[in-house]
Structure formats: C-alpha cells, structure tokens
Amino acid sequence: MMTQETPETVIRHPVTLEDFPLEVWLQVAAHLTTADLLTLRGVSKKVARGVSQRHIWKERCQERWLGHLALEEEVFREPSFLRRSYESDDDDWCRRFRRSLHAENHICRRVERLACTQSMAEYSSRFDIVLKNKRDTLLPVMASLVNPPWITDPTLLLEDGRYDIYTTSLQLLLNLRHERVFKLLWCTSPALDLDSTNLEPLFLELAMMDPAYDRLLPHVLRVRQQVMLEVLGPQLTLDDFNELPMATRVRRICTAMFRSFKGGIPTTRHWEPREHIYNEDLMLPRIYAGETIGHLLLHLVILQSLCRMFGIETVLTEFHLIVESEEEEDDEILLGIPPGRKEPVLYTRESLARSLARQSGVDQSAIAQQVLPGMLAPLTTTRSCNVFFQELVQQSVGSVATHTNSENARVIQFDWAEHATRFATSRCPLLDSTLRYFAEAHAHVRDILQDLVDEPVAAEFQTIKRSRHYNPLLRLTKRLAPWDCSHVFSQGIVTDRMTYLTWLQEYCKAVITPEDIRDPETRLGTLAVFNRTEYVCIVSSEYLRHGTPHVTCLRATGEFLVERVRDLDYKRVPPRETLAYFGVMAAPTGSLGLFFSSLHESESRFLLNDRILAFGTKQAESPGGVVAFDEHNKPVLG
Numbered sequence: 001m002m003t004q005e006t007p008e009t010v011i012r013h014p015v016t017l018e019d020f021p022l023e024v025w026l027q028v029a030a031h032l033t034t035a036d037l038l039t040l041r042g043v044s045k046k047v048a049r050g051v052s053q054r055h056i057w058k059e060r061c062q063e064r065w066l067g068h069l070a071l072e073e074e075v076f077r078e079p080s081f082l083r084r085s086y087e088s089d090d091d092d093w094c095r096r097f098r099r100s101l102h103a104e105n106h107i108c109r110r111v112e113r114l115a116c117t118q119s120m121a122e123y124s125s126r127f128d129i130v131l132k133n134k135r136d137t138l139l140p141v142m143a144s145l146v147n148p149p150w151i152t153d154p155t156l157l158l159e160d161g162r163y164d165i166y167t168t169s170l171q172l173l174l175n176l177r178h179e180r181v182f183k184l185l186w187c188t189s190p191a192l193d194l195d196s197t198n199l200e201p202l203f204l205e206l207a208m209m210d211p212a213y214d215r216l217l218p219h220v221l222r223v224r225q226q227v228m229l230e231v232l233g234p235q236l237t238l239d240d241f242n243e244l245p246m247a248t249r250v251r252r253i254c255t256a257m258f259r260s261f262k263g264g265i266p267t268t269r270h271w272e273p274r275e276h277i278y279n280e281d282l283m284l285p286r287i288y289a290g291e292t293i294g295h296l297l298l299h300l301v302i303l304q305s306l307c308r309m310f311g312i313e314t315v316l317t318e319f320h321l322i323v324e325s326e327e328e329e330d331d332e333i334l335l336g337i338p339p340g341r342k343e344p345v346l347y348t349r350e351s352l353a354r355s356l357a358r359q360s361g362v363d364q365s366a367i368a369q370q371v372l373p374g375m376l377a378p379l380t381t382t383r384s385c386n387v388f389f390q391e392l393v394q395q396s397v398g399s400v401a402t403h404t405n406s407e408n409a410r411v412i413q414f415d416w417a418e419h420a421t422r423f424a425t426s427r428c429p430l431l432d433s434t435l436r437y438f439a440e441a442h443a444h445v446r447d448i449l450q451d452l453v454d455e456p457v458a459a460e461f462q463t464i465k466r467s468r469h470y471n472p473l474l475r476l477t478k479r480l481a482p483w484d485c486s487h488v489f490s491q492g493i494v495t496d497r498m499t500y501l502t503w504l505q506e507y508c509k510a511v512i513t514p515e516d517i518r519d520p521e522t523r524l525g526t527l528a529v530f531n532r533t534e535y536v537c538i539v540s541s542e543y544l545r546h547g548t549p550h551v552t553c554l555r556a557t558g559e560f561l562v563e564r565v566r567d568l569d570y571k572r573v574p575p576r577e578t579l580a581y582f583g584v585m586a587a588p589t590g591s592l593g594l595f596f597s598s599l600h601e602s603e604s605r606f607l608l609n610d611r612i613l614a615f616g617t618k619q620a621e622s623p624g625g626v627v628a629f630d631e632h633n634k635p636v637l638g
Helices: 022-029 034-040 045-051 054-075 093-115 120-131 135-145 154-160 163-185 200-209 218-232 238-242 246-262 284-288 296-309 349-360 364-375 381-395 400-406 416-422 432-451 461-465 470-480 482-488 500-508 514-518 576-589 610-616
Strands: 314-316 321-324 332-336 345-347 527-530 534-538 543-545 548-554 560-564 596-600 605-608 618-622 625-629
Touching: 022 045, 022 054, 034 045, 034 093, 054 093, 054 135, 054 218, 093 120, 093 135, 093 163, 120 163, 120 482, 120 500, 135 163, 154 576, 163 200, 163 432, 163 482, 163 576, 163 596, 200 284, 200 296, 200 381, 200 432, 218 238, 218 246, 218 284, 218 296, 246 296, 246 321, 246 332, 246 345, 284 296, 296 314, 296 321, 332 349, 345 349, 349 364, 381 432, 400 416, 416 576, 432 470, 470 482, 470 500, 500 610, 514 610, 527 576, 534 576, 576 596
Parallel strands: none
Antiparallel strands: 314 321, 321 332, 332 345, 527 534, 534 548, 543 548, 548 560, 596 605, 618 625
C-alpha cells in the first residue's frame, strides 16, 4: 500500500534562474542593463536562451542605433518601397547588438585618439579612416557623442566633460550632414527632382548645415502628429474633414500648425513679432521645435507639407501658397501669412490684384498683367536655393543670442536662464560663421557651374578644378571648415604647411605662442569680465594690433571677439556655477573644444587640449626622430 504524501513530506526544490519561463525573462530584462544581460548569457545555456530573445535585443538595437536612422527616413517621408530594412539576416538580434556595440566601441576609441592627435597630417589621415565606416553605423554613434548627459546638466560637466572629443565628434557628424548640403550646391541631390508642390525635403537638407540638426529632428514628427490630432479631433474623421470648404480646412491646418510650434517651448515670449530676421529663423527644424518664429517663406513650406498630409495639393511661390479651390473652378485660393500674424490671409487673384493696386496706387489691370505673373510663379528647387542663400541669408542680422545679448551690453547682463530657455532643444545658437561659409560656398559653386555651362552636369573633378573659381572655394573651405574638403574634391583636410595653431589664427584670430602654453600662470582658459557684465574665455595670447595689446575671447554663445586687454577685467574670479554654465553653453557650438579638453574646477579655468599642449614642448627634427628639450634647451633622454 502506497502512503499518501502530505505537504510536510513533499521536498520542494529551490527555484533557479534556469527555471524562469521565457515570458518572465522579458519582464526581467526590462529592469537590467545591457552589461547585466550580456553577463547572464554566460551563466548557462538555458539562461542564455532566456536573455537572448529577439524582442529584448531588437528593442535595444532600435533605441540605440536604428531608431535614429528610421526617424530620418520618416521625416523625409521616404516611400515604403525605398525605405531600408533593418531586420537582421539570421533573426539573431542579440548577435547583431554585440556586433554593433563592438563597432561603436571601435569608433569611439578612434575618435578619442583623433582628438589627441598632434600632427595635422596624421589628423587628416585618421579623420578619413573614421569616415570609412558605413554611414548607417557612424551616424547614430556621432549623434550620440554630440548629445552627452552634461549638455543639459552642468553638474556632470565637472566630472566627465570632454570638449575636445565633443568637437571632434561634431566635425565628423558635420562632414556626414554637409554632404547633403554640398550635393544641393553641386546640383546632384535627389531633392532637386522635387517640384513646387513639395519643397520641404529641400529645406530640410539645407538645414543640415545646423550643428543641432539631429537634436531638433524629432520635433518634425511631433508637430505633424499634433496637427493631425488637433485638426481632426476626437469626433471628426478624415472623410468628414475633406467635406468642409477648402478655406476652412486650410485655416484649421494653419492654426494648428502655429499652436504646435509653441508647444515645443515652455514660454511664448520668443513668439512676439519682431522686425529682424535672425539666423535661427532660416532653419526648418528650429521652427518645428518652437525655438524661433521663423521666416514667412518657411511657414509656407511647412504648411504645404501639412496640407499634403490631408490630401490638399498646393503650389508654392515665394510669397504665397496657391491652393486649388474646389468651390471656384475658375479661380484659386492664394494663401499668405503677413508678418506678425499667425493666421493666413486668403485671396483670389482678383482680390490680390485689387489689394496691391490700393497699396501702390497703380492701376489694377497693370498689376494683374505685369506683377502677378512673376509674384505667383512656382518656386522651383534651383530658385529656392538661390532665394535661400542670396536673399534670406543676406536679410539675417545674425544669431538671436548674439544680437540680444550684445545690444546695450553695458546695462544688460547675460542671462543664462534666458539662453537655456531659448535654445531648450538645440542647446546652441546658429553662428554667423556657418551661414557666411555656406553662402560664400554657394556663390563659388555657382560660378564654377557657370564656367561649365557647356559641360554635362556631372562634370569630371579635374574639369571642375580647372575653373578659376575653384581655388577660392578650396581656400574658403580649408579656412572655415576643413572637415568639408572632401565635398569640394580635395584630398585631406589641411595643407602640409599649415599647423593647428596657424589654422586657429586664421579661423578665429587666436594667436597662441608656445611660451604662453608652457607658462603655468598663463591666462589661456581663464574667464574675464567683458563690458562689466559678461564673462568671456581667453583663448589666445596677448598680441599687438594697431599698437595696442589685444586678445581673442570666446563668448558663451560660441562667437569669437577680438578685444583690447584694457577692456577686460581679470580680477573678478568667476563662481563655480558660472564656470559650469559657460561650459554647457559654449561647448555645443564646438568652439570650446578647439582649445580645451576639460574644466579644472579648483583652478577655475579650462585646460588646454593635447593638440595645443604639443606645441608647448620644444622639439627639433633629427635623423633619429623628434627630440624633446627641457626649459634649459637640453635634450630629454629616454
């Protein structure tokens, strides 16, 4: 007879990790880091099977690398049949994550070595080696490196802020982004195949000249989704919306567009009407993010894109958006957005001609026959590029940060909170040097293409280099953006005769002597007070200019100033918070990392990077290589 087991006689074995079902591992993995999961894979085969599930690693791959690439495709609205597939070939997402992580670590190590490279020739060679990685692998890594945690938290800047690595990563990222801009200049971009019914991709590519482009990109999708929700609402369907009058539909879309812009910033002070056009107003993603009002032409570009979401076909002109009216077959609706207003004004051709005749005092029939045809001509892609560089850039009075903080600077103190609020997403203004560089490059490329008017569009590189306008373009690129030299068909980013110090002197008028680098009491990297209110960073030695000692300074906005030494106050020691805020504000522009590597809190100064410190060691060429000398000019052995 068998005895009946009681709960007291049953032996319960302890539950181990191997006993976890697969669905439990999905919940456990959500609370573990990547390093923990990779460590657990070495426990046993059963545990490795649980933590290697497809859903765990696919989500992490998309969050770390693939999401950024998919976001760009969605922003540009690539057709589904043209979008790249990011599915793993063998469906082993764990293996794919480990391969991608290995590639990321390899790239990061190369970037760290690149930031410490002393020789300009070696820097050029290593720069090109990093760019040989696949674009889909390199782009997400560079985008993450230029968005470190300390960019929003000044306290982290004191612990692990590395400005030189940030600047080097930014130069690599700009090389990738500026490739699209130069393709527009050389007339080889797919955006040139667009017509006047969809010009948003063209202006999105032009916005890639902005260093903050990758941080601003998610706001494009945010605005589109918010406009869709606000226009339709909880009860209105798309079919019901299409039954509304055309004018009503366009007005609703335009109103929702401006509301979604303001949703990107915590304050509405930046949306007050103003007289001038600033650099930030010309960048489409900054308008989407709500950091600026934006130019009226770009409002029409965004409105045209949003109308396409609802099936409304439009034609863009330089001043109006032409909407085909279903109610009036013989005429069209002409939409314009006057300055200082956030609601569109709708015209017909007759009412627009009547309004212009009333304002100018010219006969209405003359306006209709002579003025309207040119005013309502469709805006082509080539004309759009010319308008952008020749008209919009010339209208800009500079960055809004530099303008507002330099006006009446003797009585207005630099407001860190205002700066952080205005550039809540981008974290940095758009410098004048960036727009000036591309405007001049556009003029040179246009002259080169004019010389090749009888040649095919895809002219040979040697034919381009024979143009008399090519050398000015190359000199411009090497002076302002040497990382773009490959886009103007030049090998290397520098000439053999140019050192890093001579390039800094040519780029920002920063004269740095080896004596100042070796001097422990040097003022390089210290903060001084300018105009009694604003802190600036000293980035050069003192030099004579018109017989008066001058020095080059770096503002928190990233702009360089050449000021007289007597106008600077070195005696006021900046507080700890000021140092941290200055680094957080100036670093995202990339200017701070050109000179410094990190922040030394106890000495209240920024430390020179390795590329500049190399010039502080006396060296001499010898058959045996480079020999270093001490302060007494004696060779250092060993």
